[in-house]
Amino acid sequence: MRLDGRRALLTGASRGIGAAIAAALAGAGARVAVNAAEAQAEETRALAATLPGAVAVPLDLGSTGSGARLAHLAEQALGGPTDILVLCAAIQVEEEWHAAEAADMDLQWSINLREALTLTQAIVPGMAERRWGRVLGVSSVQALRPHPRMMVYAALKAALANALRNLAKQVAAQGVTANLISPGAIDTPRNAATLADPAMRARVLGRIPAGRLGTAEDCAGAALFLCSDAAAYVTGADIPVDGGMAL
Template sequence: MSDATRRRFDLGGRVALVTGSSRGIGRAIALGLAEAGATVAVHYVGRREAAEAAAAAIRAEGGTAETFQADLADEAAARALVDAVTARLGAPDILVLNASAEHRHAWDAMPAADFDEEIAVNLRTPLALMAAARPAMSRRGWGRILMIGSIQSARPNPRLAVYAALKSASANLARNLAAQLGPEGITVNVLSPGAIATERNEAVLADPAYRQRVEARIPLGRVGTPEDCVGAALLLCSDAGGYITGSELYVDGGWNAA
């Protein structure tokens, strides 16, 4: 790789806020951004030990990271989180919206509390976080907003109807905001993972028959890992992806194409 290419992926001097980064895909992306030079705000809701472990892993490799707690179902959390990161690390240049709420129900039997949580965490608060982070990005003329979507936007599970619909909304939102924020130097994209072996998916993937059915649908023939998402995230969060905006990139082993 040439020095010029390395520089395009270099995130030295950038501050990245990654929501839900104490575990799974968020943790892997946080570590990947730190490896590329970014100072990382590791966000968590209720698992401080896991968040501290992620931050410690970044520091062990010579990076800079601090942890931040916020309940993203709380309407006031977005502004408070961005303000806290700005005060301690500097205003975020990179915002990775990874945290999500997911409840499995039949579409006509979803409890109101679960519905409200999904709307809040998967749509309302991401909008508020983007609004809170935008002014500083706009002043600098550089910003990266990356929403973590899902294969559910293309291959919806019958028991995840609301979650799948909200992930489809993320792709629509990225196209809408890309046109509005592009003139300010801010890109907005969606990275949509397929079947990934995360803690959230551990129980369903532990069923050999279920896992076999899933892998049979994936052209590459395997369930992915959180680390499989890192390369795409680095592209979309760096100068290397500076001409990509309003896009949804599937990291799914070809499932969407099958």
């Protein structure tokens, strides 16, 4: 599953699952552009400094057109067009469904879906022309089992999965695949506060047949496969990385 000579752009990759996928792709030989919000610029640059040939491209994805801008910046930073696009950027706003505010909805819509789609519009046509490309969306178990206090987040994850399945069908003949991984309960900084509660941790573990929390590296292994030539005949798939939680 080597990726020598390939260029990869990962959004939302300063920490957690995104950072682990960036490390896996870089370790397989890809030149990686690591993106995260500008507030995490220092963290993003620190991660890129640890990966061979990686570059940091901090940019917020909360404004209209930021996805297209990121595509351009990544091509400049990588010295050529993107071959692998990993859509990991996401924001969660936890609130009751009836209290969800328009501003929170708009921010989640922009980062979790709209600018992911503008990125694909900017990058995938070039992949199709070159007859090779990989698009990987990081979805969530919530796309199928939504958290009652994250209606908007869960709905947008389901929408991303639908969009990438649609894309997969349209670009398969040009050598471009589009797939997803759907992490379950992963022990990352985002989930640290919730999982620090012993009672909550026990409830979560009780729903996982594997009997343990997942790690970011568990997700990275599946991602590396889907981004490689080993998965050339896999497209439109959504692989749960959840220890059986979705069962």
